[in-house]
Amino acid sequence: MTDGGRDLVYLVTGGCGFLGEHMVRTLLEMEPRLRELRVFDLHLGPWLEALNPGPVQVTPIQGDVTRAEDVVAALAGADVVIHMAGLVDVWGLNDPEIIYRVNVQGTQNVIDACVQTGTRFLVYTSSMEALGPNTKGHPFYRGNEDTPYEAIHTQPYPRSKAQAERLVLEANGRKVRGGLPLVTCALRPTGIYGEGHQLMLDFYRNAQCTGGWLFRTIPASVEHGRVYAGNVAWMHVLAARELGSRATTMGGQIYFCYDDSPYKSYEDFNLEILGPCGIRLLGTRPLLPYFLLFLLAILNAFLQWLLRPLVVYTALINPYTLSLANTTFTVHTDKAQRHFDYQPLYGWEESRDRTVSWVKTRKGHPGPLPRD
Numbered sequence: 001m002t003d004g005g006r007d008l009v010y011l012v013t014g015g016c017g018f019l020g021e022h023m024v025r026t027l028l029e030m031e032p033r034l035r036e037l038r039v040f041d042l043h044l045g046p047w048l049e050a051l052n053p054g055p056v057q058v059t060p061i062q063g064d065v066t067r068a069e070d071v072v073a074a075l076a077g078a079d080v081v082i083h084m085a086g087l088v089d090v091w092g093l094n095d096p097e098i099i100y101r102v103n104v105q106g107t108q109n110v111i112d113a114c115v116q117t118g119t120r121f122l123v124y125t126s127s128m129e130a131l132g133p134n135t136k137g138h139p140f141y142r143g144n145e146d147t148p149y150e151a152i153h154t155q156p157y158p159r160s161k162a163q164a165e166r167l168v169l170e171a172n173g174r175k176v177r178g179g180l181p182l183v184t185c186a187l188r189p190t191g192i193y194g195e196g197h198q199l200m201l202d203f204y205r206n207a208q209c210t211g212g213w214l215f216r217t218i219p220a221s222v223e224h225g226r227v228y229a230g231n232v233a234w235m236h237v238l239a240a241r242e243l244g245s246r247a248t249t250m251g252g253q254i255y256f257c258y259d260d261s262p263y264k265s266y267e268d269f270n271l272e273i274l275g276p277c278g279i280r281l282l283g284t285r286p287l288l289p290y291f292l293l294f295l296l297a298i299l300n301a302f303l304q305w306l307l308r309p310l311v312v313y314t315a316l317i318n319p320y321t322l323s324l325a326n327t328t329f330t331v332h333t334d335k336a337q338r339h340f341d342y343q344p345l346y347g348w349e350e351s352r353d354r355t356v357s358w359v360k361t362r363k364g365h366p367g368p369l370p371r372d
């Protein structure tokens with residue numbers, strides 16, 4: 001070991017995204033063996049500049065996971081890769097072919113680069129959507145990694161996450177350069193919230209336009225899984241740290257991401273954050289009958305199709321997001337604790353308060369913000 005035990009090189013793909021920034025900051029704070037942290041992203045954030053100089057060398061790498069040569073160059077000499085770059089799109093913003101290229105081919109490129117360069121440990125950020133909810137609306141009520149569930153993927157984003165996850169798990173045990181086996185695992189967050197969560201800010205700003213009100217559209221009884229970004233990042237730190245010594249247990253495994261965030265409907269959960277920011281939720285039951293919302297979702301999908309040659313029209317509600325928001329999907333598991341001693345770093349109150357404080361700092365700011 002060198003430099004006071006700092007001997008490891010990590011690469012985080014997608015390190016400048018919402019979760020990526022939490023990942024980078026958590027690694028710097030919580031991984032004492034880190035010598036160099038390479039932050040790979042299509043778009044580099046200006047906040048990276050403030051991280052050097054420090055005890056860890058932070059190396060920003062502007063690159064594209066769909067370009068195999070970019071990935072190989074970034075990975076050469078790295079010990080661990082945390083692969084979270086991806087297109088998160090359930091709104092039809094991107095062509096399905098592009099989603100496939102980034103999420104699936106990009107992941108294959110990361111695996112191939114591990115083999116080529118000799119990087120032995122790969123943690124993949126999958127999603128609950130690799131499993132569900134399915135389009136039949138089957139509830140997944142506080143399930144775990146072994147709960148049987150019929151995964152049906154009709155949409156490009158969840159399909160791509162399921163395909164990429166499979167590639168990662170199947171790559172476990174492949175021989176990398178030097179002859180040692182690759183060790184992989186996949187983490188499946190549910191809906192992530194926290195500082196930098198753009199969609200939370202969008203709900204906040206929408207409510208400001210209606211005098212501080214949000215209107216209930218989803219029954220309070222529909223539970224939606226949520227997890228704090230700082231805990232998701234912490235789970236990645238621990239998984240990456242333990243993959244070497246617990247390869248037999250952890251290699252090729254999936255883990256749901258979980259913490260103490262309460263089980264609530266999507267809107268009731270958002271209110272836990274937005275309530276302290278002065279927002280109220282109108283109605284104890286949905287204010288619009290479901291069939292009207294469904295018609296609105298269909299209309300939005302039709303408009304998207306109609307306008308496609310001219311503009312990419314997107315709306316929050318489409319048939320898929322509506323079905324997602326209206327289907328119970330929550331997890332209750334301790335697999336990560338059993339396999340690699342995971343305990344949430346932040347309790348619920350702290351996770352909530354950190355997010356509330358962040359929303360409040362954005363309060364008076366007009367229009368969309370660049371991430372900082």
Ligand SMILES: NC(=O)c1ccc[n+]([C@@H]2O[C@H](COP(=O)([O-])OP(=O)(O)OC[C@H]3O[C@@H](n4cnc5c(N)ncnc54)[C@H](O)[C@@H]3O)[C@@H](O)[C@H]2O)c1
Pocket residue numbers: 013014015016017018019020040041042043063064065066083084085086087088102106125126127128161188189190191192193
């Ligand atoms: N946000 C959630 O609720 C959630 C839930 C479950 C899983 N996830 C997964 O977590 C990961 C991060 O999601 P996020 O919410 O931070 O999204 P995000 O869009 O904020 O971050 C993704 C990052 O990947 C980068 N990226 C996109 N295409 C790239 C390419 N071709 N090459 C290199 N970098 C590229 C983007 O520039 C961005 O910085 C994704 O893999 C996503 O599927 C997110």
Ligand SMILES: C[C@@H](CO)CCC[C@@H](C)[C@H]1CC[C@H]2[C@@H]3[C@H](O)C=C4C[C@@H](O)CC[C@]4(C)[C@H]3CC[C@]12C
Pocket residue numbers: 088090126127128129190191192199217218266267316317321322324325
């Ligand atoms: C009916 C609307 C009025 O309030 C609410 C619509 C909410 C939807 C836009 C969101 C409901 C569920 C969200 C998704 C879920 O939290 C899990 C996800 C998995 C992850 O991999 C990416 C993000 C997302 C798809 C997330 C996106 C937003 C919702 C569909």
